[in-house]
Amino acid sequence: MENLSTLTIGEVKQGLKEKKFSAVELARAAMQFAEAENPKTNAYLSFSPELAEEAAKQVDAKLAHGEDPGLLGGVPIAVKDVLSTKGVKTTCASRLLENYVPAYDATAVERLKASGALIVGKANCDEFAMGSSNENSAFGPVRNPVALDRVPGGSSGGSAAVVAQGTAVASLGSDTGGSIRQPASFCGVVGVTPTYGRVSRYGLVAFASSLDHVGPFARNVSDAALVLEAIAGRDELDATSAFAPVDDYQAEMRKPVAGMKIGIPKEYFDGLEAETGDKIYAGLEVLKKLGCEVKEVSLPHTAYAISCYYIICTAEASSNLARYDGVRYTARAEAAGLNEMYSRTRGEFFGMECKRRIMLGTYVLSHGYYDAFYLKAQKVRTLIAGDFSNALADVDALIAPVSPFPAFKIGEKMADPMQMYLSDIYTITGDLAGIPCMSVPCGKTAAGLPVGMQIFSGHFKESTMFRLAYAFEQAGGVA
């Protein structure tokens, strides 16, 4: 068997084709490896060996008949525990859903299955995807495989960690304010937040509906693009999913980058740690050597992004989390009356961060405050989106750091939510604008902590972003 911890999708396909191993063998080995390694990081909340085994059998049968096993045929993949999986517990890392087993698959999960992926388990995350460190999981934090005393980032910390640790070849996460890119950068893997509407949200447990994205994590750009290809495209079950055709990313990303124009948003280089900045500048040098033109641009409304984001996302969250009320599939605190049952259930089973956001969101939507907060924030959001379209009218892509600093120590920022929120300062704008963005590994700090380079491109121009990322990776990136 190959070295599971560094296996790529290409190697899986090659191995299956050359009969170095069967899909069932791979499924069992991967499962065994994942279960053995998991105590180190707590990256998985649950495993789904039956699901993986069953899918592997089908892949083997197809291969035996000389049929195409699918785009991701035989590839062990983990799924963030906020994506609904039929018959497999979907907890959202919340005690409220500790025993919730969905009756249906999210569209992204269904498409993974249809493309032959082996779903090995559900990845840990911040409760209901709210957090930047994975410390808000009701089932314990995830440790960063690169440095076990540090956070993997959040909220898709588990999804990033399993790929970094090698307990899955790729994974799905969700990104509302940076929840894919920030953990990808902290763990040194590739993480992609596609255009809003590119991947169906059907079955993604909603945090902030207008900002929620499903996207992949992988060990390299090509793998990430392949997983995205498998899950992308119009879905009749999501009214906000786009009709735009899905590009052939594998072909598009291999096109040369010489002559491409890259914008450097100056606002994204204020207040970041020097070492992180150095790595990003080094990354830009690599791209310049590949023939890219680099110029400074401005996204003038960046300063308002955090306030804008925390109004919109909390408003939507306060409504989206209302259904966890103790009446149906959630945990319930028994009480004499209905209102008492509601408040005790929600009081006892929601974690602190969820409660904080529900309260904030309820407040900003309240009568008399709506115009001053929510409506104003929507206007600011329009301005931020306008910043990106203006900048991207002149350049093909924007490059910035993902996070102002690398992975921090577990517990370091838990006492100060504002400090925690600031770790998303460079990523939330991409979600507010709904444009595609990604994190690609860009070297390590002296302490050995990964730094991620962020690439933004225009709506539905994932190909442009992949092209730069792929060329950068092929050129050896940054040490």
Place this chain on the structure above:
Amino acid sequence: MPTAEAALATPEQVATYEPVIGLEVHCQLATNTKIFCGCPTSFGENPNSNTCPVCLGLPGALPVLSRHALELAIEGSLALHCEINAKSVFARKNYFYPDLPKGYQISQYDQPLAEHGHVDINVEGTHKRVGVTRVHMEDDAGKSSHDGFKDSEKYSYVDLNRAGTPLIEIVSEPDMRSADEAYAYLTEIKQAMQFIEVSACDMEKGQLRCDANVSVRLKGAEQFGTKVEIKNLNSFRHVKLGIEYEILRQIGLLESGQRVRQQTRLFNPDSGETTLMRDKEEAADYRYFPEPDLLPVIVTEEWKNEIHSKMAELPSPRRARFINEYGLREYDAQVLTLTRPMADYYERAAKASPDPKITANWVMGELVGLLNAAGKSIEESPIPAEHIGELVGLIQSGELSGKLAKEIFPKMFSDGLGPKAIMDRDGLKQISDTGALDKIIEEVLAANPKEVEQYKAGKVALLGFLVGQVMKASKGQANPGAVNGILKAKLES
């Protein structure tokens, strides 16, 4: 703070006040599936069987708007003469209740589907126009059952079959001034929705629901009084009774020096009174915001026109047409357009008949009488409309006397046979005996010398008239064929 309730107003007190009434009417759209998922809307199924992840509000499930529901909502709005907004927006109405699985209702708020419509009503001959403020779409909640179960002391039961049923809410202007006007307004809406098949409007099945906003003010006053919302008005009669009671209650309060508090009250059908549900001063804050899971609804001019052109005829133009085309009196036209099935039935009968006016009498009189006695609706009429046309034709041609027709009619009803078939079967027949006919014919010829003369002079078309006279004289029982032969022979001899 409970206030001492005052006595109801006396008629003298009432005479100095003017009630102001507005209605909020919910109609269930006549789709086969729910508004945001593909679940059936069929009534009376096992609890929670018509459900899926979307209408159960399972984590991650998303709504997708039904095009059919939208089309019906547009039709309904057009029927109320509303302007359709080119862009409307769904919004979440947030509140907690066990039969509301998402924790919010998907409705429309500041950008509704349609606005600025009206409904024309007629109360005892007085015509009036009631403004329609807006029409918006929304999904229904489920149904809670608080009693009737073994453990109802401790638990309530929730059935989500109804959750996600498509509704339109029709909000009126405060233009009505009496319970009768409100009743007439509601009737017009029900009729209109039924005629264009936008809603079956069966109140018993909850397909039509109505809340009333009622206030009173001194006659001549410009300012509105404090309004009270009345809920639980589950029949047309309750709407009328609830409003009437509320008017008396409010005037009684004012007359005893108290004030009307802004409240939501429930109509109690047993006592005929309204009772306090909640004070509006502690009103819920629904925290409306645009539904991020749905795109804005865009209705192009072309699409609107297309829907408009395919819409069935509304009651009031149909009424007008019945008057002009069939020569009906206004009252008859009104009765015959009370429901779409009645109007359709009448029109089929009229088309099969030589005299639409007489046909109307048969439908409204004899038929409705028998239907009522049998507890049947017009749709269940055992007499096909065409048979009534045929009957009128037979009377008209003199083949059947009115008296005989009335004898036959109940048999048509009980046996489902046409009038001719019954005449043949029962031998209610015509006199064919030549001797007997001869006598009648001689009498008719003697009584109509002028026509006989004209016939002989070549106006042979008068034969029909003479046959008719013979039929009449025989009380419809003469065999027209035989009469024809004998008459001809006699006239041409």
